[in-house]
Amino acid sequence: MHATAILALAAGAMASFTKVVRQEEPEAIATLDMYMNSKCLLPEEPRDTITMAKGECYSFDAGYGSFWVHLQDEALESKCMATFWDGPDCNGEVQWHSSWDECADNKLGNALWSASITCIEETSA
Numbered sequence: 001m002h003a004t005a006i007l008a009l010a011a012g013a014m015a016s017f018t019k020v021v022r023q024e025e026p027e028a029i030a031t032l033d034m035y036m037n038s039k040c041l042l043p044e045e046p047r048d049t050i051t052m053a054k055g056e057c058y059s060f061d062a063g064y065g066s067f068w069v070h071l072q073d074e075a076l077e078s079k080c081m082a083t084f085w086d087g088p089d090c091n092g093e094v095q096w097h098s099s100w101d102e103c104a105d106n107k108l109g110n111a112l113w114s115a116s117i118t119c120i121e122e123t124s125a
Contacts, residue, residue, distance in 0.1 A: 026053030
Protein backbone atom coordinates (compact mmCIF):
# COMPACT_ATOMS: atom_id res chain seq x y z
CA MET A 1 0.00 0.00 0.00
CA HIS A 2 2.83 2.37 0.89
CA ALA A 3 4.62 1.69 -2.42
CA THR A 4 1.37 2.32 -4.30
CA ALA A 5 0.99 5.71 -2.60
CA ILE A 6 4.55 6.66 -3.54
CA LEU A 7 3.95 5.62 -7.16
CA ALA A 8 0.71 7.60 -7.22
CA LEU A 9 2.50 10.68 -5.88
CA ALA A 10 5.29 10.26 -8.43
CA ALA A 11 2.77 9.87 -11.25
CA GLY A 12 0.90 12.95 -10.04
CA ALA A 13 4.10 14.96 -9.88
CA MET A 14 5.06 13.85 -13.38
CA ALA A 15 1.61 14.71 -14.68
CA SER A 16 1.74 18.23 -13.26
CA PHE A 17 5.23 18.70 -14.65
CA THR A 18 4.15 17.68 -18.14
CA LYS A 19 1.28 20.19 -17.99
CA VAL A 20 3.74 23.08 -18.04
CA VAL A 21 3.43 24.60 -21.48
CA ARG A 22 6.16 26.85 -22.77
CA GLN A 23 4.63 29.98 -24.20
CA GLU A 24 6.14 31.60 -27.25
CA GLU A 25 7.82 34.93 -26.75
CA PRO A 26 5.89 37.79 -28.38
CA GLU A 27 7.46 39.01 -31.61
CA ALA A 28 9.87 41.87 -30.98
CA ILE A 29 9.21 44.96 -33.10
CA ALA A 30 11.33 47.63 -31.39
CA THR A 31 14.08 48.41 -28.93
CA LEU A 32 13.98 50.98 -26.15
CA ASP A 33 17.43 52.50 -25.67
CA MET A 34 18.14 54.29 -22.39
CA TYR A 35 20.89 56.90 -22.09
CA MET A 36 22.47 58.40 -18.99
CA ASN A 37 22.68 61.84 -20.61
CA SER A 38 19.89 64.07 -21.84
CA LYS A 39 18.81 64.23 -25.47
CA CYS A 40 20.22 60.75 -26.28
CA LEU A 41 23.56 62.32 -27.08
CA LEU A 42 25.52 60.21 -29.48
CA PRO A 43 27.98 58.59 -29.94
CA GLU A 44 27.40 57.45 -26.37
CA GLU A 45 26.18 53.88 -26.33
CA PRO A 46 22.83 53.22 -24.62
CA ARG A 47 23.19 52.31 -20.94
CA ASP A 48 20.46 49.68 -21.29
CA THR A 49 18.26 48.35 -24.06
CA ILE A 50 14.88 46.63 -23.76
CA THR A 51 13.51 44.59 -26.66
CA MET A 52 9.81 45.41 -27.02
CA ALA A 53 6.84 43.58 -28.53
CA LYS A 54 3.57 45.31 -29.34
CA GLY A 55 0.91 45.20 -26.67
CA GLU A 56 3.34 44.27 -23.88
CA CYS A 57 4.09 46.55 -20.91
CA TYR A 58 7.71 47.11 -19.89
CA SER A 59 8.66 48.66 -16.54
CA PHE A 60 12.12 50.14 -16.09
CA ASP A 61 14.19 52.33 -13.80
CA ALA A 62 13.87 55.98 -14.80
CA GLY A 63 17.23 56.99 -13.40
CA TYR A 64 18.20 57.56 -16.99
CA GLY A 65 18.36 60.92 -18.71
CA SER A 66 16.69 60.03 -21.98
CA PHE A 67 14.99 57.29 -23.98
CA TRP A 68 14.68 56.46 -27.66
CA VAL A 69 12.45 53.80 -29.19
CA HIS A 70 13.66 52.34 -32.48
CA LEU A 71 11.31 50.28 -34.64
CA GLN A 72 12.84 47.30 -36.40
CA ASP A 73 10.57 47.77 -39.44
CA GLU A 74 10.16 51.32 -40.77
CA ALA A 75 6.87 50.31 -42.40
CA LEU A 76 5.34 50.28 -38.89
CA GLU A 77 6.12 53.96 -38.22
CA SER A 78 2.73 55.18 -39.41
CA LYS A 79 0.84 52.36 -37.65
CA CYS A 80 2.49 52.12 -34.23
CA MET A 81 3.11 54.41 -31.28
CA ALA A 82 5.14 54.11 -28.08
CA THR A 83 3.54 55.45 -24.91
CA PHE A 84 5.41 56.22 -21.68
CA TRP A 85 3.84 56.31 -18.19
CA ASP A 86 5.30 57.77 -15.01
CA GLY A 87 4.64 54.60 -13.04
CA PRO A 88 4.78 50.83 -13.32
CA ASP A 89 2.40 48.54 -15.20
CA CYS A 90 1.47 51.08 -17.90
CA ASN A 91 -1.30 52.52 -15.72
CA GLY A 92 0.07 55.77 -14.30
CA GLU A 93 -0.28 59.18 -15.87
CA VAL A 94 0.69 59.21 -19.55
CA GLN A 95 3.72 61.45 -19.95
CA TRP A 96 4.28 61.32 -23.68
CA HIS A 97 3.70 59.48 -26.91
CA SER A 98 7.00 58.89 -28.63
CA SER A 99 7.75 59.87 -32.16
CA TRP A 100 10.06 57.38 -33.85
CA ASP A 101 12.56 60.00 -34.88
CA GLU A 102 13.04 61.84 -31.61
CA CYS A 103 14.61 61.37 -28.24
CA ALA A 104 12.47 61.77 -25.12
CA ASP A 105 14.09 63.44 -22.11
CA ASN A 106 13.18 62.34 -18.61
CA LYS A 107 12.47 65.67 -16.92
CA LEU A 108 10.48 64.24 -14.01
CA GLY A 109 13.08 61.96 -12.47
CA ASN A 110 10.50 59.46 -11.21
CA ALA A 111 11.81 56.17 -9.88
CA LEU A 112 9.87 53.89 -12.19
CA TRP A 113 8.57 54.27 -15.73
CA SER A 114 6.74 51.95 -18.04
CA ALA A 115 6.29 51.85 -21.79
CA SER A 116 4.31 49.94 -24.37
CA ILE A 117 3.82 49.94 -28.11
CA THR A 118 0.36 49.91 -29.62
CA CYS A 119 -0.30 49.42 -33.31
CA ILE A 120 -3.32 50.01 -35.50
CA GLU A 121 -4.30 46.77 -37.15
CA GLU A 122 -5.18 47.02 -40.82
CA THR A 123 -8.62 45.77 -41.72
CA SER A 124 -9.58 44.52 -45.14
CA ALA A 125 -12.64 46.10 -46.74
